Amino acid sequence: MKILVAEDSRPSRMMLEATLTKWGYEVTAVCDxxxxxxxxxxxxxLNLAVLDWEMPGMNGPDLCRKLREKERQDPLYLIILTARNKPADIAHGLESGADDYIAKPYNHAELKARVDAGRRLLTLQNQMREREKLQGVLEMAGAVCHELNQPLQIVLGYAEMLLEEGDKNSDALKTIKTEINRIGELTWRIMKITRYQAKPYLKSRIIDIEQSSD
Incomplete structure (x- = not known):
């Protein structure tokens, strides 16, 4: 997971970056x-950020507030880092939109525990979003397959009837029957989708039916 560190003190910023990197995080560090x-x-x-309270430009609480006002597709976990430790300060930081608060001076065990907690929460939120996507895919797939099956059966029935009568366009009818059966197999596979797996398509992404179905 990538982490943003915003700290105007160069020694503190370098220490945070080195520590988080040691723990396996990819760090982007800025100074305001x-x-x-x-x-x-x-x-x-960048879904997790450690923000110093006192910074040039926007301070930590102001940045949290502005970030929460902006719609964002992916979840964001914000930790404020500050020497302020009065209850009113803690309340102000959390009310601004921060998810957690670490008071300076902090020890590495506490920092790791809070950052790891943020990572776990983001992972859980992403898993929930994937399940919601899958639910939407399944509901849409069920509706599409239900609407397709009846006309497919009618067309297939007429094709078979004409073939039995020896219609002069039997080759075309055989092709129609083959393609209808292919569509039927596709609807059957769509109905068996059990997970959300997408693949690139042109400039967007579409669900990978082969990989998403058992």
């Missing part, structure tokens, strides 16, 4: 609130 805002807008992969 404006840079943090830009980094979070430019990258969809």
């Amino acid at each position: 609130g404006n840079q943090a805002w830009n980094a979070l807008q430019e990258s969809d992969d």
Whole structure:
């Protein structure tokens, strides 16, 4: 997982970056609130951010508030880092939109626990989103297959009837029957979709029916 670190103190920023990298995170480090805002807008992969309260440009709470006001496709977990530790300060930081709060000076065990908790929550939220996508796919697939099956059966019935009568266009009718059977197999496979697996298609993505069905 990628993490954004926004800290105006160069020694603190370097220490955070080195520590988080050691724990296996990919870190993007910036030195003020404006840079943090830009980094979070430019990258969809930055889903977890550790933000210092006191920074040039936008401070931590202001940045949290602005981020929460903007619609975002992926979930975002925000941790405010500050030397302020009064209850009113903690409340202000969380009310601004932060998910967690770490008071300076902090120890590495606490930092790791809070960052890992954020990662677990983001993972859970992403899993829930994937299940919601799958549910939507299944509902749409069921409706499409239901609507297709009846006309397919009618067309197939007429094709078979004409073939039995020795129609002069029997080759064309055989082709029609073959293609109808292919569509029937496709609807059957769609009905067996059990997971959400997409693949690139032109400039977008579509569900991979082969990989999504058992």
